[in-house]
Amino acid sequence: MRRQTIVLWIIIVIAVAGIATAFFVFYRWNRPLGPSLELPTYTPIAVNSAMTTAADIAQASVATPALTATLPAGLVERTPTIPAPTPTPKPLCGGPKSMTILAIGSDARDTGYQYGLADSIHIVRIDFAIPNMMVVDFPRDLWVEIPGISDHYGIDHGKLNQAYFYGNPGMGYYDGPGEGPGLLARTLDLNVGLRVDRYLAIDTQTFRSMIDVVGGIDVKVETPIDISYGQDDPTDPKYFLSVGTHHLDGEMAYALATNRIPSTFQRMQYEKIVLSALREKLLSPQLLPKLPKLVAQFIGSVQTDLSPSEINSLICIAQLIPVDKIMADSFPQEMFTANNIYDPSRGVYTFVYQVDFEKLRAMVSEFMAGVWPMP
Numbered sequence: 001m002r003r004q005t006i007v008l009w010i011i012i013v014i015a016v017a018g019i020a021t022a023f024f025v026f027y028r029w030n031r032p033l034g035p036s037l038e039l040p041t042y043t044p045i046a047v048n049s050a051m052t053t054a055a056d057i058a059q060a061s062v063a064t065p066a067l068t069a070t071l072p073a074g075l076v077e078r079t080p081t082i083p084a085p086t087p088t089p090k091p092l093c094g095g096p097k098s099m100t101i102l103a104i105g106s107d108a109r110d111t112g113y114q115y116g117l118a119d120s121i122h123i124v125r126i127d128f129a130i131p132n133m134m135v136v137d138f139p140r141d142l143w144v145e146i147p148g149i150s151d152h153y154g155i156d157h158g159k160l161n162q163a164y165f166y167g168n169p170g171m172g173y174y175d176g177p178g179e180g181p182g183l184l185a186r187t188l189d190l191n192v193g194l195r196v197d198r199y200l201a202i203d204t205q206t207f208r209s210m211i212d213v214v215g216g217i218d219v220k221v222e223t224p225i226d227i228s229y230g231q232d233d234p235t236d237p238k239y240f241l242s243v244g245t246h247h248l249d250g251e252m253a254y255a256l257a258t259n260r261i262p263s264t265f266q267r268m269q270y271e272k273i274v275l276s277a278l279r280e281k282l283l284s285p286q287l288l289p290k291l292p293k294l295v296a297q298f299i300g301s302v303q304t305d306l307s308p309s310e311i312n313s314l315i316c317i318a319q320l321i322p323v324d325k326i327m328a329d330s331f332p333q334e335m336f337t338a339n340n341i342y343d344p345s346r347g348v349y350t351f352v353y354q355v356d357f358e359k360l361r362a363m364v365s366e367f368m369a370g371v372w373p374m375p
Helices: 002-029 054-063 160-167 179-192 204-213 250-257 264-282 288-301 308-320 357-368
Strands: 098-106 118-127 132-138 143-145 157-159 198-203 217-221 244-248 326-330 336-343 348-355
Touching: 002 308, 098 179, 098 204, 118 160, 118 179, 118 264, 118 357, 132 264, 143 160, 143 179, 143 348, 157 160, 160 179, 179 198, 179 357, 198 204, 204 250, 204 288, 217 250, 217 264, 244 250, 250 264, 264 288, 264 326, 288 308, 348 357
Parallel strands: 098 198, 132 326
Antiparallel strands: 098 118, 118 132, 143 157, 217 244, 336 348
């Protein structure tokens, strides 16, 4: 009897330990890897009664008594029918219906994301049901209102990339959630009405290392590109990319992605070339089986509030999205006006882009609705 009791207790202990381990793993699996954005929640605006939906019409047709009338001989009375709504496809890979990610290229160097400007700012919208991916980038020099830090040197405006800089812990300016990505997300929300779900920031060193670890990337050049500006040896012929396909290591890929000659908008086009080539490399038959291991290798070197579960869903959906379902675009360059503005926080005149924010908000609204960019 005593032996049976001991065995029973051992079974109970093992069961409890198993449950506790499973709970811990599940908790960690679904826990964000970094500080959450915690964007403020808005109260939905009531729909105007004039904007009648199909469901409203259907309900009204049931609630309203039918009119009685005598039909001419030979005609049969028919009850009007309302087409049933098209079923919404179920999201794939265990993901949500859609996810919008704020992707940041940080110029931080060996600081652990304590400082650093947002060198590039991309918004990625992934539809897990269709599936498709939409990418749009923002000019980093856009002059915007920056919330939540006005008590620090009177800063209430700045360039868009400075919102990330001011928000990171090393500055000590911002006490809200999400650190640099959090303040940048709030700045985009305030100025253009953009709502993001998650963020991912990668610094220059991690970006270069990632390119090197996957064996470099192949970029297709349609017109000659000179990326010698700012290099230690601008006469080196490797910095002149002729028409054709070029294999780039981490250093060269970074040089191309950050080349700002002749303008910020041209730089954004170079970024698209590099990111497209990187995606193609990561999803190649040679690297695809190694993708989870690569993510695990670099995930500790990025700044993100994605959870391991969400990362797994993103790896899964990335393999299912056809190339023709990836739409990447920029806001029309003619929307933006180049100007020089006095920045009181720095005490200097600085180059900025200004824009009609109402027009920009309208395009952002189309992006969030999944109707722009088009294929």
